[in-house]
Every structure is written in structure tokens, then in C-alpha cells.
Amino acid sequence: MSKFRKDASKELPxxxxxxxxDIVFMLxxxxxxxxxxxxxxxxxxxxxxxxxxxxxxxxxxxxxFIYIGQPTLQYQKTFGTEPQIQLNDQFASTSDxxxxxxxxxxxxxxxxxxxxxxSIKADESTRxxxxxxxxxxxxxxxxxxxxxxxxxxxxxx
Amino acid sequence: xxxxxxxxxxxxxxxxxxxxxxxxxxxxxxxxxSGLERRLPPPADPNQVQTDIQINERNIFVVLxxxxxxxxxxxxxxxxxDLRARAMEFLDNPKNLATLPxxxxxxxxxxxxxxxxxxxxxxxxxxxxxxxxMYLNVQNxxxxxxxxxxxxxxxxxxxxxxxxxxxxQQDAIKMIYPQKISEAEPKKVGxxxx
Numbered sequence: 260m261s262k263f264r265k266d267a268s269k270e271l272p273x274x275x276x277x278x279x280x281d282i283v284f285m286l287x288x289x290x291x292x293x294x295x296x297x298x299x300x301x302x303x304x305x306x307x308x309x310x311x312x313x314x315x316x317x318x319x320x321x322x323x324f325i326y327i328g329q330p331t332l333q334y335q336k337t338f339g340t341e342p343q344i345q346l347n348d349q350f351a352s353t354s355d356x357x358x359x360x361x362x363x364x365x366x367x368x369x370x371x372x373x374x375x376x377x378s379i380k381a382d383e384s385t386r387x388x389x390x391x392x393x394x395x396x397x398x399x400x401x402x403x404x405x406x407x408x409x410x411x412x413x414x415x416x
Numbered sequence: 417x418x419x420x421x422x423x424x425x426x427x428x429x430x431x432x433x434x435x436x437x438x439x440x441x442x443x444x445x446x447x448x449x450s451g452l453e454r455r456l457p458p459p460a461d462p463n464q465v466q467t468d469i470q471i472n473e474r475n476i477f478v479v480l481x482x483x484x485x486x487x488x489x490x491x492x493x494x495x496x497x498d499l500r501a502r503a504m505e506f507l508d509n510p511k512n513l514a515t516l517p518x519x520x521x522x523x524x525x526x527x528x529x530x531x532x533x534x535x536x537x538x539x540x541x542x543x544x545x546x547x548x549x550m551y552l553n554v555q556n557x558x559x560x561x562x563x564x565x566x567x568x569x570x571x572x573x574x575x576x577x578x579x580x581x582x583x584x585q586q587d588a589i590k591m592i593y594p595q596k597i598s599e600a601e602p603k604k605v606g607x608x609x610x
Contacts, residue, residue: 409552
């Protein structure tokens with residue numbers, strides 16, 4: 260019986276916090292690694308239209324983006340106010356799209372090519388003419404799987 | 417004998433790390449891009465001879481959007497909010513009306529012989545001057561019409577939403593309500609002269 264009493268008299272040692280920084284650093288490293296910084300700087304203004312039937316683009320590495328919209332103020336001098344196409348980091352014309360798709364495909368593994376999605380991010384006030392031309396080019400480039408980027412519409416009820 | 421260098425207190429290390437952690441947590445934007453998924457038709461083969469396929473008028477649901485973002489559905493003016501109901505009526509033809517697409521009985525897995533709309537096609541044609549927002553809105557309503565019908569069918573049969581069904585069940589429902597939206601070449605009017 261005395262055995263137990265001896266144990267009970269011992270004080271509980273304070274919880275060691277020595278490993279706390281390590282744990283936190285591990286979390287920190289995780290977040291630093293997973294954070295994806297925006298790779299392209301937008302040179303066009305885009306206000307995405309709203310929609311309800313959305314599908315998520317889960318695999319970001321398999322998506323190539325085409326931005327269409329009015330150039331931002333600093334580029335309006337050189338490019339005017341008409342909607343422009345932006346591919347990667349620069350303004351482009353519709354004839355560049357096929358090359359862009361080829362380059363996007365070349366950067367990927369061969370097995371991933373059929374899974375590639377082209378996401379069209381266009382401003383809502385853009386006229387369909389330019390988008391129609393883009394779509395026509397995408398058809399020619401056989402990039403048929405597309406996604407019209409949109410925001411989730413908040414239900415009004 | 418030299419004095420012992422006092423150990424650097426590492427108690428605050430955790431606090432510093434926490435601060436950094438919180439900074440990263442706050443600045444990380446986990447926005448998943450989302451959008452309306454569509455498939456484009458393969459490029460037209462120039463060698464292919466255009467054959468006129470006879471499609472009965474009752475089997476086509478014509479949606480026109482003009483440069484003023486106005487909607488003409490089956491030769492009638494319509495507001496965008498009414499489009500979904502009209503498209504659903506067309507795709508389902510619940511009362512078997514003669515003005516809506518023909519139906520036929522087909523063997524569908526899980527459902528057995530079911531009367532489905534044979535070849536109803538939604539034909540969407542926009543103008544070069546239509547705004548993208550309107551175009552997407554119309555597309556969204558048409559896709560929503562199909563999705564609503566599929567959801568309703570799934571609810572009725574399995575009391576589940578369409579997206580929660582397994583693949584075989586989804587395929588069966590897709591046979592009943594296929595997503596046939598065809599986009600015609602847009603008209604080249606209504607563009608501002610540059």
C-alpha cells in the first residue's frame with residue numbers, strides 16, 4: 260500500500276515546451292510550401308460574371324488560363340481601351356493562342372495532356388466577338404475542354 | 417576562469433514562430449477557381465460535305481441572344497429568369513405535347529423501359545455584340561435546367577442528389593436527360609464599327 264502513497268506525493272513535472280517551436284515551425288513550413296503565389300500579374304481588368312452551376316478546377320497544374328478584358332490604366336496608353344487577350348504575362352492576339360496551347364502542352368507530361376483544361380477568364384462586359392474568336396482558335400488547337408470562369412452567385416431568397 | 421555564457425532563452429521562439437504562422441495563415445488565399453464547364457465541338461472538317469440533316473422543328477429549342485442582350489426563345493421574348501423553366505419543359509415534355517420534342521421508349525438501366533425525349537437539342541446562337549456576362553448567364557440557365565431535371569430524377573428514384581450517385585446511376589440518368597446544347601455560328605451584326 261505504501262507504494263502508491265509514495266507515488267502520489269510526487270509532484271507532476273511541468274509540461275515541457277521545448278518541442279513547441281519545432282511543432283510550430285513544422286506547421287509554418289507546411290503553409291509556406293503549400294502557398295501558391297499568383298504567378299501572373301494581371302494586366303487586364305476582369306470582373307467575373309456570376310453563375311450557379313459551377314465546377315471547381317481542382318488540379319491547378321492542369322489548367323491554362325486565358326484572360327480577356329480591358330487593359331488596366333497603365334497599359335491603356337499603348338493598348339487602348341478595347342478588350343485585349345492576355346496570355347501568361349503579356350498581351351497577345353488571337354493568332355497566338357494556338358502557340359500558347361502548344362507550349363502549355365509541351366510543358367506537361369504526355370499522360371496529362373488529355374486532362375488539360377483551358378479556363379477563360381473574361382470580363383462580363385466583354386463583347387462576344389473576341390471570345391468567339393478565342394473559342395474558334397481553341398477548337399483549331401484541339402483544346403476542347405474549357406471552363407468559363409465565374410463567381411458563385413449568392414441565392415436571393 | 418571565464419564566465420559561462422548564459423544560454424539564450426528560447427522561450428520566445430514559439431511566439432515568434434506563431435506570429436509567422438499567423439501571417440502565412442492570413443495571407444494564404446485558398447481560392448479554388450471555379451467556372452462553368454463546357455466542351456467545344458471538334459474543328460469542322462473542310463473536306464466534309466455539308467449534309468442537311470432533317471431535324472423536326474419541334475425537336476429544336478432555339479435560343480437567340482442579340483446585341484442588346486435580349487433573349488428570343490422559340491420566337492418569343494423571354495426574360496432570363498424564365499428560361500430555365502422553359503428549357504426544362506422542353507427537355508422533359510411531361511405532358512407529351514405535340515409542340516415539344518418526340519418521345520420514345522428506351523431501355524434504361526435501373527429504370528427499365530422509360531419514355532424519354534428522343535432527340536431534343538437546344539440551339540444557342542448569340543450575336544457578336546452580346547456581352548459575355550449575358551452569354552454566360554444564358555448558358556448557366558440551360559445547364560441548370562439539365563442539372564435540375566437530373567437532380568429531380570435522382571431524388572425520385574434514390575432520394576439522393578445527382579452528384580451523390582455512383583457512376584452507373586449517373587450514367588443512367590444522363591441517358592434520360594442528355595446535355596445537348598449546340599452553339600451555332602454567331603451572327604456578325606451588332607458590333608460597334610471600329
